[in-house]
Amino acid sequence: MKQRVYYGALALLVLLGCLPFLDSSYALRIGTFACMYAIMSVSWTVIGGFTGYPSFATAAFFGLGAYCGGVLINKGWPLFAAAGAAGVVAFAGALALGLVLLRLRGHYFAIASLAVAEVLRELTNTATELTGGGMGLNIPVSVTGSSSVMGEASFFFWAMWALLLLTFIVVRLIQESKLGFGLVCIKQNESAADMIGVNATIYKSLAFAFSGVFVAMAGALYAAWVHYIEPPDVFDVLFAVKPIVMALLGGLGSPAGALLGAFAFLGIEEAVWRNYLQIHSGVLGLLVVVLLLFLPDGMMSISKRLSQLGGRRG
Amino acid sequence: MLILQILLNAIVLGSLYACIAAGFSLVWGVLNVINLMHGSFIVLGSYLAWGAYKALGVAPWTSLLIAAPVFFILGYGIQRGVLNRVIAAPVLVTLTLTFGLDLILNNAMLVAFKADYRQLVLDPSLGSLSVGSLVVPVDRIVAMIFSLLLTLALFFVLRRSRVGRAIVAVRMDRDAARLMGVDVPSIYATAFGLGTAMAGCAGVLLAMIFPISPIASGSYLGKAFVVCVLGGLGSVPGAVVGGLFLAIVESFGSLVLGPENAVTLSFGLLIVFLIVRPQGLLGKRGFE
Numbered sequence: 001m002k003q004r005v006y007y008g009a010l011a012l013l014v015l016l017g018c019l020p021f022l023d024s025s026y027a028l029r030i031g032t033f034a035c036m037y038a039i040m041s042v043s044w045t046v047i048g049g050f051t052g053y054p055s056f057a058t059a060a061f062f063g064l065g066a067y068c069g070g071v072l073i074n075k076g077w078p079l080f081a082a083a084g085a086a087g088v089v090a091f092a093g094a095l096a097l098g099l100v101l102l103r104l105r106g107h108y109f110a111i112a113s114l115a116v117a118e119v120l121r122e123l124t125n126t127a128t129e130l131t132g133g134g135m136g137l138n139i140p141v142s143v144t145g146s147s148s149v150m151g152e153a154s155f156f157f158w159a160m161w162a163l164l165l166l167t168f169i170v171v172r173l174i175q176e177s178k179l180g181f182g183l184v185c186i187k188q189n190e191s192a193a194d195m196i197g198v199n200a201t202i203y204k205s206l207a208f209a210f211s212g213v214f215v216a217m218a219g220a221l222y223a224a225w226v227h228y229i230e231p232p233d234v235f236d237v238l239f240a241v242k243p244i245v246m247a248l249l250g251g252l253g254s255p256a257g258a259l260l261g262a263f264a265f266l267g268i269e270e271a272v273w274r275n276y277l278q279i280h281s282g283v284l285g286l287l288v289v290v291l292l293l294f295l296p297d298g299m300m301s302i303s304k305r306l307s308q309l310g311g312r313r314g
Numbered sequence: 315m316l317i318l319q320i321l322l323n324a325i326v327l328g329s330l331y332a333c334i335a336a337g338f339s340l341v342w343g344v345l346n347v348i349n350l351m352h353g354s355f356i357v358l359g360s361y362l363a364w365g366a367y368k369a370l371g372v373a374p375w376t377s378l379l380i381a382a383p384v385f386f387i388l389g390y391g392i393q394r395g396v397l398n399r400v401i402a403a404p405v406l407v408t409l410t411l412t413f414g415l416d417l418i419l420n421n422a423m424l425v426a427f428k429a430d431y432r433q434l435v436l437d438p439s440l441g442s443l444s445v446g447s448l449v450v451p452v453d454r455i456v457a458m459i460f461s462l463l464l465t466l467a468l469f470f471v472l473r474r475s476r477v478g479r480a481i482v483a484v485r486m487d488r489d490a491a492r493l494m495g496v497d498v499p500s501i502y503a504t505a506f507g508l509g510t511a512m513a514g515c516a517g518v519l520l521a522m523i524f525p526i527s528p529i530a531s532g533s534y535l536g537k538a539f540v541v542c543v544l545g546g547l548g549s550v551p552g553a554v555v556g557g558l559f560l561a562i563v564e565s566f567g568s569l570v571l572g573p574e575n576a577v578t579l580s581f582g583l584l585i586v587f588l589i590v591r592p593q594g595l596l597g598k599r600g601f602e
Contacts, residue, residue, distance in 0.1 A: 054406040280421075281421045282421030285421065286414070
């Protein structure tokens with residue numbers, strides 16, 4: 001069953017790669033955002049879903065990646081090198097930070113991870129010489145070499161899509177590996193896991209780092225895609241919360257669930273934006289509340305519930 | 315003299331921080347729920363004071379008498395109707411749920427009041443008090459006194475009243491309290507109601523000093539977090555100590571490092587405290 005869901009999600013992903021052939025810039029824009037959100041929620045699954053640590057650091061990784069990428073591109077680095085460097089910085093930073101922060105549990109960890117984004121945002125705001133501060137950072141248009149608008153849109157879509165594919169496969173490999181097994185042990189009982197020889201500190205820090213690396217790379221791509229970033233935009237607290245909602249929507253602890261949750265969430269969000277511009281965040285909030293109250297195990301549980309219903313009837 | 319003036323301002327600000335954080339800390343300590351709506355409740359309280367003054371000429375300190383029961387009922391209702399359903403769920407669920415509720419509340423305020431900054435200007439102005447070269451506006455002193463009184467009142471409710479003792483009992487050991495005949499869901503709702511009432515009243519007092527806008531809710535929430543962690547979770551004296559401590563650190567920090575670094579400083583302090591002394595200045599270890 002699990003294998004089937006995984007391959008189903010993978011097939012859907014590959015199918016999504018054909019989006020540029022539709023030749024619609026609107027579809028490409030939505031598709032790029034869908035891939036970006038899915039990278040965030042699939043990455044978050046490593047720390048939040050497998051390990052059970054409520055991380056709100058996604059916004060911090062995203063912003064860090066966006067600024068690393070933006071600054072390096074402005075220094076003349078090619079796009080993919082800049083994105084790779086952003087990933088390395090986030091991985092190393094998360095590893096070091098994780099050794100300290102992951103000693104905290106529950107609410108304390110949640111708040112500390114949220115505070116990381118606040119601190120980074122304020123630092124970015126004040127480091128005017130490097131980042132442009134509150135004025136934001138402009139990133140030159142000509143990073144892709146493509147002159148046409150559609151060409152550039154397809155380029156960034158494929159870049160984001162390839163990164164999502166990579167993220168999804170790596171996270172799946174983590175789930176299957178010894179690391180993933182150790183993380184689930186930590187979620188169930190950390191002291192017991194420590195006792196039987198899982199090095200909890202290292203494992204948790206690795207999970208935290210893996211939840212950051214691809215998000216930071218996505219941040220770098222985003223910066224090059226939109227050509228202009230500013231601190232409140234890329235360190236937005238919503239980037240920390242949305243991945244969690246998406247993962248909850250899909251079903252906690254499953255990368256395929258997180259992927260589908262992200263697509264479903266984006267679809268709903270887009271519909272809400274279109275129809276209720278004034279009250280879109282309120283409708284989003286309502287969605288979150290309804291989801292948590294009535295579908296706490298996510299969409300993946302719908303089929304199970306239906307079969308239970310059927311079983312009861314028959 | 316500059317140092318003394320800054321210290322004086324910090325004490326005024328710190329007592330307001332204490333009032334902001336006391337209710338947040340109560341909810342966190344008793345229900346183990348981080349109420350992300352706290353900032354929006356404060357802003358709503360400010361709007362109440364502003365509206366009452368503008369439409370009816372009711373002074374903010376009189377508005378407290380309306381705000382307290384209104385916000386208590388609001389909080390009690392939210393806890394009974396929504397939060398109690400998931401109170402046993404993991405941290406992530408309750409945290410995300412209050413975030414969703416906050417989105418709704420904040421959006422409602424944006425639609426109702428727009429994002430414009432509004433200011434409650436007392437007419438006639440209360441003037442200011444000066445001793446030597448120290449100057450403090452009287453409205454700030456009034457706000458300070460009322461916020462300390464409110465915090466003190468919360469302290470005595472928890473210490474002396476029957477309901478207060480029940481709240482503390484639930485905080486210490488929920489199961490034992492239930493065995494002693496305490497109605498836990500109702501105590502949860504009461505504690506949440508008290509926390510909300512404190513937020514609303516803090517908002518009323520803040521309206522006398524700061525401009526009012528739905529956008530401010532995030533920064534009030536941030537202050538509540540930091541004060542709560544600095545002072546120690548779930549303790550009213552902790553909120554006072556933490557509030558004063560934060561205000562003093564912020565004021566002198568911005569004097570030394572420049573005002574643009576004040577937020578970095580307070581969140582940096584938060585992270586250091588979480589790691590080095592998670593029980594806070596006044597908290598007891600293992601009492602979370």
